[in-house]
Structures are given as C-alpha cells and as structure tokens.
Amino acid sequence: MTGSDAAHFKLARKGKTFTASISKDGKEWTELTAIDAEMSKKLKVGICAVPITDTAFDTVFENYELKADVKEEKKEEKKP
Numbered sequence: 001m002t003g004s005d006a007a008h009f010k011l012a013r014k015g016k017t018f019t020a021s022i023s024k025d026g027k028e029w030t031e032l033t034a035i036d037a038e039m040s041k042k043l044k045v046g047i048c049a050v051p052i053t054d055t056a057f058d059t060v061f062e063n064y065e066l067k068a069d070v071k072e073e074k075k076e077e078k079k080p
Contacts, residue, residue: 013043 008023016036021029045066049059 006024008026010019010021010023010029012019012021016038017034018037019034020032022032023029047061047064049057049061051057
C-alpha cells in the first residue's frame with residue numbers, strides 16, 4: 001500500500017491495558033479499542049495480517065519499529 005492507502009498502526013501497553021490505534025500520518029492517532037489483559041511483564045512481539053473476508057490479499061510491512069518505555073521496579077532491600 002502506498003500513498004492514501006498507507007496506514008500506521010500502534011499497539012501500546014500500560015500495565016494490563018493494551019490500546020490499538022490507527023493514523024494516516026503517524027502523528028495524529030485515533031484509538032480503535034482498548035482491553036485489559038493479565039500477562040507476564042516480558043512479552044514476545046511479532047506482526048501479522050489476517051483477512052476479514054475470504055478474499056486473498058498481499059501485505060507489506062514497511063518501516064516498523066519496536067519502542068519500549070521500560071521502567072524497572074526497584075526491589076527494596078530488607079535490612080537485618
């Protein structure tokens with residue numbers, strides 16, 4: 001897809017909330033949905049395309065990146 005067909009997709013996680021958003025320009029985002037899901041703090045990430053009809057289609061993923069804003073929880077040391 002190129003030109004007006006191109007779209008940016010974003011999946012963000014904050015705590016147990018996952019939010020999916022879409023954008024035409026990668027700057028202004030429209031939230032599609034948000035769900036709460038209990039999951040491990042460590043995840044494996046991948047991308048795929050799934051048809052919503054029985055019609056075959058080609059998919060191209062370009063310029064994708066994984067951004068992580070990870071903040072480690074500090075463990076308190078117990079004093080004897």
